[in-house]
Every structure is written in C-alpha cells, then in structure tokens.
Amino acid sequence: xxxxxxxxxxxxxxxxxxxxxxxxxxxxxxxxxxxxxxxxxxxxxxxxxxxxxxxxxxxxxxxxxxxxxxxxxxxxxxxxxxxxxxxxxxxxxxxxxxxxxxxxxxxxxxxxxxxxxxxxxxxxxxxxxxxxxxxxxxxxxxxxxxxxxxxxxxxxxxxxxxxxxxxxxxxxxxxxxxxxxxxxxxxxxxxxxxxxxxxxxxxxxxxxxxxxxxxxxxxxxxxxxxxxxxxxxxxxxx
Amino acid sequence: xxxxxxxxxxxxxxxxxxxxxxxxxxxxxxxxxxxxxxxxxxxxxxxxxxxxxxxxxxxxxxxxxxxxxxxxxxxxxxxxxxxxxxxxxxxxxxxxxxxxxxxxxxxxxxxxxxxxxxxxxxxxxxxxxxxxxxxxxxxxxxxxxxxxxxxxxxxxxxxxxxxxxxxxxxxxxxxxxxxxxxxxxxxxxxxxxxxxxxxxxxxxxxxxxxxxxxxxxxxxxxxxxxxxxxxxxxxxxxxxxxxxxxxxxxxxxxxxxx
Numbered sequence: 001x002x003x004x005x006x007x008x009x010x011x012x013x014x015x016x017x018x019x020x021x022x023x024x025x026x027x028x029x030x031x032x033x034x035x036x037x038x039x040x041x042x043x044x045x046x047x048x049x050x051x052x053x054x055x056x057x058x059x060x061x062x063x064x065x066x067x068x069x070x071x072x073x074x075x076x077x078x079x080x081x082x083x084x085x086x087x088x089x090x091x092x093x094x095x096x097x098x099x100x101x102x103x104x105x106x107x108x109x110x111x112x113x114x115x116x117x118x119x120x121x122x123x124x125x126x127x128x129x130x131x132x133x134x135x136x137x138x139x140x141x142x143x144x145x146x147x148x149x150x151x152x153x154x155x156x157x158x159x160x161x162x163x164x165x166x167x168x169x170x171x172x173x174x175x176x177x178x179x180x181x182x183x184x185x186x187x188x189x190x191x192x193x194x195x196x197x198x199x200x201x202x203x204x205x206x207x208x209x210x211x212x213x214x215x216x217x218x219x220x221x222x223x224x225x226x227x228x229x230x231x232x233x234x235x236x237x238x
Numbered sequence: 239x240x241x242x243x244x245x246x247x248x249x250x251x252x253x254x255x256x257x258x259x260x261x262x263x264x265x266x267x268x269x270x271x272x273x274x275x276x277x278x279x280x281x282x283x284x285x286x287x288x289x290x291x292x293x294x295x296x297x298x299x300x301x302x303x304x305x306x307x308x309x310x311x312x313x314x315x316x317x318x319x320x321x322x323x324x325x326x327x328x329x330x331x332x333x334x335x336x337x338x339x340x341x342x343x344x345x346x347x348x349x350x351x352x353x354x355x356x357x358x359x360x361x362x363x364x365x366x367x368x369x370x371x372x373x374x375x376x377x378x379x380x381x382x383x384x385x386x387x388x389x390x391x392x393x394x395x396x397x398x399x400x401x402x403x404x405x406x407x408x409x410x411x412x413x414x415x416x417x418x419x420x421x422x423x424x425x426x427x428x429x430x431x432x433x434x435x436x437x438x439x440x441x442x443x444x445x446x447x448x449x450x451x452x453x454x455x456x457x458x459x460x461x462x463x464x465x466x467x468x469x470x471x472x473x474x475x476x477x478x479x480x481x482x483x484x485x486x487x488x489x490x491x492x493x494x495x496x
Contacts, residue, residue, distance in 0.1 A: 049393040069393035
C-alpha cells in the first residue's frame with residue numbers, strides 16, 4: 001500500500017472543497033481521476049503532497065515513498081536565470097541520473113536552454129523528466145496532457161504505460177477530459193467535491209464507432225469511461 | 239579606513255546571495271519595510287539606552303514575522319507593507335525627538351557612518367555577515383526549490399514555511415548589520431542592485447550569486463575610496479557606484495540583444 005486516504009476533507013475557509021474522500025493506491029496500479037473544473041482534483045493532489053492541510057480524515061503514506069510530482073504548469077520568474085540542466089540537478093545530485101535524461105529527451109540541446117524560454121510542451125517534458133529522475137515509486141500527474149493534440153496525448157499515455165511497466169511505478173493521474181482516459185488505467189474515479197462514481201474504463205478500441213472517431217489504430221491508448229451517477233450536481237457543483 | 243573597507247566588503251559578500259533571493263522572491267518592498275522597522279528599533283534602543291544592534295534586530299524580526307504571518311491572509315499586502323514601513327520611520331523620528339538633551343545625529347542611522355566603525359562594530363558586523371552567508375549557502379538548494387515552486391518543494395519533503403523563515407531571519411540580521419555601513423534607507427539597495435545587475439549576464443542562479451558578490455564588493459571598495467577623495471557621504475556613494483554598474487550592465491545587455 002503506497003497511499004491510503006481515508007475520509008479526507010479539505011476546507012478553504014468555511015467552504016468544503018473536498019469531503020469524505022476514500023482512496024488507496026498500491027504499487028503498479030494506474031488510477032485516473034476525472035471531474036469537472038473546480039471539482040477539487042488538484043486540491044486532492046496538494047493534500048497528498050502536503051501543501052494543503054486536511055480539516056478531517058487521514059492520509060497514510062508509505063515511509064520514504066519516492067513521489068514524482070508533475071504539476072499543471074510551472075511559471076519561473078523572469079528574474080531567476082536557470083537552465084534545464086540546473087533545474088534537473090535540483091532533483092538529484094547524481095550526474096548519472098541526468099545522463100539518463102538525455103535519452104528521455106532525445107538530445108542534450110534542451111539542457112542548455114533557459115527554463116523561462118521553453119514552450120509549454122517542452123516545459124511539460126522537463127517537469128516529467130524531473131519527476132522521473134529519482135526513480136519514483138509513484139507518479140502524480142496533474143492534467144499533464146492539457147494543451148496537447150490527440151496524437152500527442154496518445155503518445156504520452158503510451159509513454160506513461162511503458163514507464164509504469166518497466167519500473168513498477170504506480171500512477172495517479174488527473175485527466176482533463178471527463179470521458180476519455182488512459183486505456184491502461186486500472187480504475188477511474190470521478191471527483192466533484194466528493195467521489196461521484198468509480199469504475200473501470202471500457203476498452204472500446206475494437207468498436208466501429210471508436211474507429212470512426214479516432215481512426216483504426218486499434219493499438220490506441222485511449223479508453224472511454226462511462227459514468228454511473230446516482231445523484232446530480234447543480235451549476236454550483238453542490 | 240581599513241575597518242571601513244572590511245565592513246563594506248563583509249556586508250557586500252553576505253548581501254550577494256541574500257540579495258539574489260530578495261530579487262527572485264520579489265521581496266524588495268518587504269525588505270524595505272523591515273529596514274524601516276529597524277529604524278523604530280533604533281529609536282527605542284536610544285530611548286531606553288540599550289544596544290542599537292539588539293533593538294534593530296528585535297524590531298526587524300517582529301515586523302518581518304508579523305508580515306509573514308499575515309501574508310497568506312491579507313489581500314492588500316502591498317498597502318500593508320507601505321503602512322507598516324512608513325509608520326515605523328515616522329514613529330522612530332517622533333520618538334527620538336522626545337529624547338531630551340543630546341542631539342542625536344539621525345543621518346548616521348539613515349545613510350550609515352561607515353568611517354566611524356569601531357573594532358567592536360566590525361566584530362559584530364562580521365559575525366552577522368558570517369551567519370547570513372552560511373545560512374543562505376547551507377540552505378541554497380532547498381531555498382531555490384521553494385522559490386521555483388512551493389508545491390514541488392513540498393512533494394520533495396521540504397517545508398516552504400521553514401525556508402521562508404530563514405530568508406526573513408537573514409533579512410533582519412542583514413538590516414541590523416548594514417546600518418553602520420549604508421544606513422537603514424539604503425541597505426535594501428545594497429541587496430538588490432548588485433543582484434539585479436548580475437541578472438543581465440547570469441545563466442544560472444549560482445553564477446548570479448557569484449557575479450553579484452563581485453559587483454557588490456567592487457561597489458563598496460570604489461564607493462569608499464571615491465567618497466574619501468570627493469568628500470561625499472560614504473553610504474550613498476557606495477550605492478551610486480552600484481547603480482552605475484547596473485546602468486552599464488543594462489545598456490550592455492540591450493546592445494548584445496540586438
């Protein structure tokens with residue numbers, strides 16, 4: 001058991017942003033979290049990494065768990081000059097680990113670039129590299145595919161699946177899409193202030209409708225998740 | 239004169255790494271308010287006749303800590319800093335006017351009195367300089383990470399609040415120690431101008447720290463000696479030299495960009 005969340009509640013002031021969240025993650029599992037904007041998904045991540053305090057409940061984390069956290073974005077102030085190489089070195093002192101990253105990027109040209117001159121896609125790759133550099137036992141990916149086009153998302157999901165298979169790393173990822181998730185997900189959890197539903201994704205890659213929409217590449221790394229809600233939320237999310 | 243030189247060089251050395259963080263974390267105004275609070279500490283020290291250094295550090299720490307605690311909750315931080323800082327200076331000047339008899343030369347505290355640095359002063363200055371320098375260098379990587387992203391730092395097991403406290407304490411010590419060298423009004427200048435100048439040519443955070451140390455020490459030396467030759471107040475002269483460096487680097491950078 002890597003992470004065990006029990007009856008978690010987080011409040012911003014007097015507003016309950018998350019309540020009664022129960023979730024556990026074991027090694028090798030890939031869990032996708034979906035939910036509309038403002039549903040508290042990022043807050044859940046922040047609670048796991050310790051940025052945000054809990055008002056109720058408990059998070060048990062395996063001691064010395066190596067977490068690889070990939071935030072939605074990272075804006076570096078213009079006053080701070082820092083190369084990609086130096087940024088990666090902040091995660092590890094080991095030069096060997098940095099060398100491995102050259103293979104990850106395909107070339108070492110990006111190492112000399114200034115972080116604040118990177119494009120969105122490049123920054124995302126750097127953040128992922130940084131998370132991977134320490135051989136994490138769990139990857140926390142916060143909407144890592146936002147801004148990518150469909151082939152980009154497909155390639156990303158495939159990469160994550162490979163990483164997880166090769167290193168036995170668990171993956172907890174927030175998907176920005178409510179219905180399309182990574183096919184390799186073991187479980188999907190829908191969060192909107194609380195857990196609305198959970199289940200497994202459907203492998204629809206063989207259906208003709210899927211192929212009409214997404215092409216006939218049946219090796220696609222997408223799957224669809226069908227929500228099963230026994231309640232409704234109003235416009236305010238209640 | 240030698241003591242003045244050692245005092246100036248010492249303060250510039252510690253100001254370099256700390257100044258980089260003040261620039262990166264956009265704390266110039268926060269630092270300014272802390273420095274103004276030190277003036278209040280000095281006024282209180284003079285009134286009750288205890289050590290200026292102790293008074294300055296204590297009030298700076300209290301002010302900086304209070305402001306840090308309010309940071310998360312206050313929507314109008316910028317205004318609050320302005321209110322706190324300027325009230326402190328005003329209160330200090332009013333309090334000092336009540337001290338009967340002796341005419342206190344306030345200019346010495348506002349713009350420094352480096353040529354009057356005694357052996358004891360020099361010892362205290364270097365003590366403070368070493369504490370600040372070693373603190374910042376020891377926590378360099380965590381401080382950098384927290385500055386880049388508090389979330390990344392938390393995920394790596396660091397506590398952003400604790401690292402923030404280190405900057406706050408260093409700032410309070412730096413202000414107290416810099417009073418004799420450049421005075422309360424200009425100590426922040428000594429922190430940010432060399433760092434800002436270094437920004438134009440630095441490619442990594444470490445090189446920015448290193449270059450700002452060179453610029454800071456050069457400004458101190460040139461400032462002290464030109465003040466001696468032109469008979470100008472030393473503190474402001476040091477800051478003027480630093481400003482010249484800034485102009486030169488900024489212009490050079492603009493030309494290179496073309």
